Amino acid sequence: MAQSNFDRRRINGPEESYQPIFEPDEEVDSRWKPGSPRKGRAARDIRPIFLQAGLINQANGSAYIETEKTKIACAVYGPRQSKTTVYNEKGRLNVEVKFTPFSCTRRRVPIRDAEDRSVAVQIQQALTSAVRLELLPKSTIDIFVTIIENDGIEGCIAAGSVAASVALADAGIEMLGLVASCSTAVVGEEIWMDPTEQEGHIASGSLVYAEQAVKCMEACQECCTDIHAVMAQALLETAQNT
Amino acid sequence: MAAQLVSKSERAYIQASLQATPPLRGDGRGLLDFRTVLLETGVAPLANGSAKLNIGKMPHEGGGGTEVLAATKLEVEDVESGDGVDGGRVVCSVSWCAIRSIQLEPIVQLTKDSSPSAYPHLSSNALDELQYDLTVILQQTIGHPSLHPQNLTIIPRKKSWLLNLDAVILADAGNAVDALFMAARAALWDTKVPRTRAVEYQAPEDSQTTRDSASAMDVDNREAIPTASGFDTREMARTAADFELPDYWDEGEVLHGRERWPVCITLNLLPPSHFLDATPPEEASVPLRMHLMYSFASPSTPKLQSMRLLGPGELNSAQIKSYISEGEKYARELFNALESKLREEDVRRNVKARDRFAQR
Numbered sequence: 334m335a336q337s338n339f340d341r342r343r344i345n346g347p348e349e350s351y352q353p354i355f356e357p358d359e360e361v362d363s364r365w366k367p368g369s370p371r372k373g374r375a376a377r378d379i380r381p382i383f384l385q386a387g388l389i390n391q392a393n394g395s396a397y398i399e400t401e402k403t404k405i406a407c408a409v410y411g412p413r414q415s416k417t418t419v420y421n422e423k424g425r426l427n428v429e430v431k432f433t434p435f436s437c438t439r440r441r442v443p444i445r446d447a448e449d450r451s452v453a454v455q456i457q458q459a460l461t462s463a464v465r466l467e468l469l470p471k472s473t474i475d476i477f478v479t480i481i482e483n484d485g486i487e488g489c490i491a492a493g494s495v496a497a498s499v500a501l502a503d504a505g506i507e508m509l510g511l512v513a514s515c516s517t518a519v520v521g522e523e524i525w526m527d528p529t530e531q532e533g534h535i536a537s538g539s540l541v542y543a544e545q546a547v548k549c550m551e552a553c554q555e556c557c558t559d560i561h562a563v564m565a566q567a568l569l570e571t572a573q574n575t
Numbered sequence: 576m577a578a579q580l581v582s583k584s585e586r587a588y589i590q591a592s593l594q595a596t597p598p599l600r601g602d603g604r605g606l607l608d609f610r611t612v613l614l615e616t617g618v619a620p621l622a623n624g625s626a627k628l629n630i631g632k633m634p635h636e637g638g639g640g641t642e643v644l645a646a647t648k649l650e651v652e653d654v655e656s657g658d659g660v661d662g663g664r665v666v667c668s669v670s671w672c673a674i675r676s677i678q679l680e681p682i683v684q685l686t687k688d689s690s691p692s693a694y695p696h697l698s699s700n701a702l703d704e705l706q707y708d709l710t711v712i713l714q715q716t717i718g719h720p721s722l723h724p725q726n727l728t729i730i731p732r733k734k735s736w737l738l739n740l741d742a743v744i745l746a747d748a749g750n751a752v753d754a755l756f757m758a759a760r761a762a763l764w765d766t767k768v769p770r771t772r773a774v775e776y777q778a779p780e781d782s783q784t785t786r787d788s789a790s791a792m793d794v795d796n797r798e799a800i801p802t803a804s805g806f807d808t809r810e811m812a813r814t815a816a817d818f819e820l821p822d823y824w825d826e827g828e829v830l831h832g833r834e835r836w837p838v839c840i841t842l843n844l845l846p847p848s849h850f851l852d853a854t855p856p857e858e859a860s861v862p863l864r865m866h867l868m869y870s871f872a873s874p875s876t877p878k879l880q881s882m883r884l885l886g887p888g889e890l891n892s893a894q895i896k897s898y899i900s901e902g903e904k905y906a907r908e909l910f911n912a913l914e915s916k917l918r919e920e921d922v923r924r925n926v927k928a929r930d931r932f933a934q935r
Contacts, residue, residue: 450707451715477695550892 341444350440369523379515379527379556380488384567387575392477394504396567398496400527402484407496409504411474422423424469428457428476436483452490453478459494459514465507467518474506484529487516491527499564503571511564513557517549523550524552580696581859589860592852593845600857606850607905610640612757614913616765616920622646626832628758630852631748634696642745645758647766650737663727663735665718666739669709671702671744693747694835713742713755716837716868716881725831729771736768738830749854750754752866756839757913763836764917769827771818835871837880838913840906842898844888849898851905863888865898869906877903 374380380400389395392408399405412424430453432441456478464474478493491514498512518528581589583723598606610631624647633642635737654661671693694702716722717740727736740762744757842849844863853861863886870878879899884890890898 447707447711450704451711454708454711456883460884461887548893554892 340444354436376525377552382560382563384451384563386499386567386571394500394502396496396503400488400492402482402490403492404481405489405492405496406479406481406502407493408477409474409500411426411504412469412472412506415471415473420471420494422470424466424472424474425510426457426461426464426466426474428453428474428478428497430456430480432480432483436480452486452493455490456494456497459512460497463498463508463510463512464501465509468507476500488527488529490515495560495564499568502568511561513560513564515553515560517550517552524549526552526556581856585856586860589857590845593850594848598848601854605895606848609852614761614916614920616645616761616917617924619646623649624762626758626761626765628761630679630750630754639748640746641748641751641754643742643751643754643758644745645740645742645762647740647762648741649768650739652735654705654733658815661728661732661735662723663738665723665738665740667710667713667717667740669706669713669742669744693744712752712866713759713884717759719880722832722835722870722880726768726828730773734818749858750841750852753839753841753852756837760836760838760913761917763830764833766830767827768830769820770822772821774817774819808881835870837868838906838910839866839868840902840909841866842902844898845881846870862886863890867899867902867906869903871907871910877907
């Protein structure tokens with residue numbers, strides 16, 4: 334029984350599709366046991382960051398961030414005139430996030446949904462206090478974040494805010510400071526920084542106590558100073574090259 | 576959540592009066608006072624659990640206040656071929672009812688043209704976004720694996736329950752998020768999961784046994800085991816193909832883990848002070864809001880389930896720590912009040928109803 338295609342603007346593939354079955358390259362991961370150490374890095378290590386600004390020429394400012402399997406591109410257009418006729422004395426920050434259909438394990442429909450919006454709200458929350466919006470009345474700054482590959486939604490939000498912050502700096506918009514962010518997960522008894530999607534699934538099983546939340550925040554703060562150094566370095570290199 | 580349009584002078588006026596000594600609020604409350612909360616459970620008879628909550632209803636004018644209706648509905652899902660997950664899953668959604676016109680058409684519709692009664696000043700795009708925001712807050716906290724109830728499995732690895740929690744905001748007069756979580760907790764408390772029994776179908780054998788032939792044979796005379804245990808070596812647990820309801824009229828057993836559902840407390844932060852239960856102009860005048868969701872499963876150790884910051888303000892980590900500990904105190908009071916009310920509702924609906932029926 335054929336269902337009607339709701340998406341008429343694109344060429345639709347077959348209604349049902351299955352992942353191809355092929356020989357796994359590496360060994361099948363054994364189930365993580367509580368108490369065993371993290372695979373591949375220490376508990377407090379974040380994934381190595383590749384960050385470069387100025388890759389998209391058409392935009393006022395742009396940045397591309399890659400941390401192992403998470404790849405995010407960010408473009409900033411602005412400040413440009415607000416389309417609304419309402420006078421706003423402070424500029425508006427408009428963050429739009431898009432997950433490409435091939436970014437997650439299961440294909441995402443290209444239509445905007447709640448997850449796009451929740452990531453956008455978090456990134457906007459992080460950036461609003463850092464940008465000097467009072468210098469830009471009647472203007473809007475549009476930030477478009479495209480998630481090319483997604484390995485853990487918390488990692489995406491963190492990397493997305495880092496990329497957006499560098500892109501804003503690349504666009505020459507005045508800010509109070511660079512926004513660095515990172516995510517943590519509580520796995521068993523330990524705090525693991527920058528969890529991947531798999532680690533995020535294991536971590537969801539644990540409970541969060543209030544003091545653990547505070548410890549997580551402190552661990553994040555230490556990491557953020559390192560990330561800040563990386564961001565500043567990337568911007569410096571771009572400025573020196575142009 | 577939806578920022579009411581408030582002018583600069585109004586905002587400055589509200590902020591100045593909140594920071595004065597003694598702090599003044601528009602309706603004369605103290606900074607930490609809540610408005611009257613009215614709660615009723617069992618309002619939707621077709622739902623598995625429901626609750627209606629109203630914060631700040633004015634008795635003289637007979638209306639007003641933030642009103643939220645929450646209801647849970649259980650659906651059966653197939654684990655192998657459908658979206659089901661072994662162990663069941665919980666999905667939340669928040670919406671609002673739209674009323675076209677009050678006098679002529681009392682029919683409630685949800686159309687893009689009419690504006691919802693709760694947010695008449697918002698465009699449909701802004702409404703969609705507000706809906707996403709509230710849904711995500713509710714879903715991420717309530718759908719978290721640490722709160723997952725155990726008895727949502729029907730047949731292990733084959734069929735499970737999908738718990739749909741739908742909340743409808745009928746009116747918003749400030750503090751909608753607290754109201755949502757309280758109503759959600761009450762509806763989940765009230766939810767009854769129907770008891771099921773696993774059933775195995777066997778084709779009639781050719782041999783001359785006197786066993787009842789044809790269709791269904793009850794494999795399990797007790798109720799089906801709600802959770803799949805790895806130590807279960809009985810054959811029937813694995814070959815059970817379908818289930819039945821042993822008693823159609825039985826509402827079922829309560830949802831497991833109902834003492835774990837969290838309550839939310841919203842602290843409106845206006846450094847150096849903070850206040851609870853804001854009205855819409857107060858919400859629009861405050862630069863930062865913090866939502867804290869606490870779960871009080873065991874009275875001595877509360878668990879912070881989630882925390883959200885909203886608004887263009889900023890905080891440092893020392894302030895965050897102090898707000899978390901203060902929020903815990905307020906949340907505990909809110910939780911105790913809600914608990915006693917829920918138990919009272921339980922008594923009203925079950926014990927008193929039975930007594931009235933016996934005396935008729």
